[in-house]
Amino acid sequence: MSKFEFTRRGLIKSGAAVGAGLAMPTLLTRPAFSYTNEPKGGTVTLGFNVPQSGPYADEGADELRAYELAVEHLNGGGDSGMMSTFSSKALKGNGILGKKVAFVTGDTQTKSDAARASAKSMIEKDGAVMITGGSSSGVAIAVQGLCQEAGVIFMAGLTHSNDTTGKDKKANGFRHFFNGYMSGAALAPVLEKMYGKDRKAYHLTADYTWGWTQQESIAKATEEKGWTTVKNVLTPLATTDFSSYVAPVLNSGADVLVLNHYGGNMINSLTSAVQFGLREKQVNGKNFEIVVPLYSRLMARGAGANVKGIFGSTNWHWSLSDEGSKAFVKSFGEKYGFPPSQAAHTVYCQTLLYADACERAGTFNPCGVVEALEGFKFSGLGNGDVEYRAEDHQCFKDVLVVKGKENPTSEFDVLEVVEVTPRAQVEYAPDHPMFAGGSLGKCNPGA
Numbered sequence: 001m002s003k004f005e006f007t008r009r010g011l012i013k014s015g016a017a018v019g020a021g022l023a024m025p026t027l028l029t030r031p032a033f034s035y036t037n038e039p040k041g042g043t044v045t046l047g048f049n050v051p052q053s054g055p056y057a058d059e060g061a062d063e064l065r066a067y068e069l070a071v072e073h074l075n076g077g078g079d080s081g082m083m084s085t086f087s088s089k090a091l092k093g094n095g096i097l098g099k100k101v102a103f104v105t106g107d108t109q110t111k112s113d114a115a116r117a118s119a120k121s122m123i124e125k126d127g128a129v130m131i132t133g134g135s136s137s138g139v140a141i142a143v144q145g146l147c148q149e150a151g152v153i154f155m156a157g158l159t160h161s162n163d164t165t166g167k168d169k170k171a172n173g174f175r176h177f178f179n180g181y182m183s184g185a186a187l188a189p190v191l192e193k194m195y196g197k198d199r200k201a202y203h204l205t206a207d208y209t210w211g212w213t214q215q216e217s218i219a220k221a222t223e224e225k226g227w228t229t230v231k232n233v234l235t236p237l238a239t240t241d242f243s244s245y246v247a248p249v250l251n252s253g254a255d256v257l258v259l260n261h262y263g264g265n266m267i268n269s270l271t272s273a274v275q276f277g278l279r280e281k282q283v284n285g286k287n288f289e290i291v292v293p294l295y296s297r298l299m300a301r302g303a304g305a306n307v308k309g310i311f312g313s314t315n316w317h318w319s320l321s322d323e324g325s326k327a328f329v330k331s332f333g334e335k336y337g338f339p340p341s342q343a344a345h346t347v348y349c350q351t352l353l354y355a356d357a358c359e360r361a362g363t364f365n366p367c368g369v370v371e372a373l374e375g376f377k378f379s380g381l382g383n384g385d386v387e388y389r390a391e392d393h394q395c396f397k398d399v400l401v402v403k404g405k406e407n408p409t410s411e412f413d414v415l416e417v418v419e420v421t422p423r424a425q426v427e428y429a430p431d432h433p434m435f436a437g438g439s440l441g442k443c444n445p446g447a
Helices: 057-074 112-124 137-150 180-195 209-223 243-251 263-275 297-307 323-336 342-361 366-373
Strands: 004-007 010-013 043-050 100-107 130-133 153-156 173-175 200-206 228-235 256-260 289-294 311-314 386-388 399-404 415-421
Touching: 043 057, 043 112, 043 342, 057 100, 057 130, 057 263, 057 297, 057 323, 057 342, 100 112, 112 130, 112 137, 130 137, 130 342, 137 153, 137 173, 137 209, 153 342, 153 366, 180 209, 180 289, 180 311, 180 399, 180 415, 200 209, 200 243, 209 228, 209 256, 209 289, 228 243, 243 263, 256 263, 263 289, 263 297, 297 399, 297 415, 323 342, 342 366
Parallel strands: 043 100, 043 130, 130 153, 153 173, 200 228, 200 256, 256 289, 289 311
Antiparallel strands: 004 010, 311 399, 399 415
């Protein structure tokens, strides 16, 4: 008998005590199915929902590469990658629970409506039992809500907004990526050390949930170090020419520009800032500085020499020397010819973590998966010791502070890790004000 069975009253653990002397002739009248898209044949289908177009398309392309690699490893192909370094040994390279892993893909277009429609099609038409992916918090929150309603697990891709595991958290959703609060907690001490306490910051901020909470987090963390926030200007996600947003910075009295932008937005806004000569200016008797709180290697590569010396934070970097990171870089590099990004690392981990949870739970039932993931502690997937906190399904681990390399050796060697911020420095209470207002709710098994 599997670990979890369904009764007419819902999910119970096998062997759970039933009240003495109570006759329950109809309690276990049918086998354990009654959840959305229970795999019936020899395969199980996963849905990979990524931006294949739009401003975050580069991230989406690398996510798809990593997903395909994860499926290959789960099905017993390749060199097994981080399955060999993962502290959990439940995965055997024979699929998931003996079923071969298949997958379908969709294009989120970096738009919430398109992402929901794509995920809905995967669930209803393709039979996906789990949805994963995305490179936008707006997309992640929208799809996480859909998965909660549909009764499938959502393993978030790139989503950095505090809201994903804050006011918009859901029982069926899990996030391996870090968040805005963690970036602020890791980055502010380094910025204070490098640039001093008395700084005046001007923020340009992507106008959606990620940008809002990113800006709030960085502003609060730097203000606690003595900085002043001069102004915060919201920029539409579809913006490609940032010159009209950068020009006012020149007469604002600010001596730091904080770009709360990601992907193509960050490449374009940083390019505009450099073209306006901000990096050569002195304001308030100080060298003008630019900060990019959330970095990726793909962004840094796209921005080229403009990123040299600019600080930011990142979830993972291919230069890490732990055994899990080295194994992943080797597998990815041999398959694709270049090192993986943090986007690739995040979604590869999410795929393995989902598969492992199914194996440990003995079921694809989302409520079994939720129980297996809540409070799960592990290592061997990069970033040291990791935990999925049960209260909000946020993953807690070390955070990296990076800066653009002054003398890169290749187009991929553009960032250097300047500090590995320990997990304890970036943790917060589940009821922290920046994460308040939502309820995790209960797992929904769906059908």
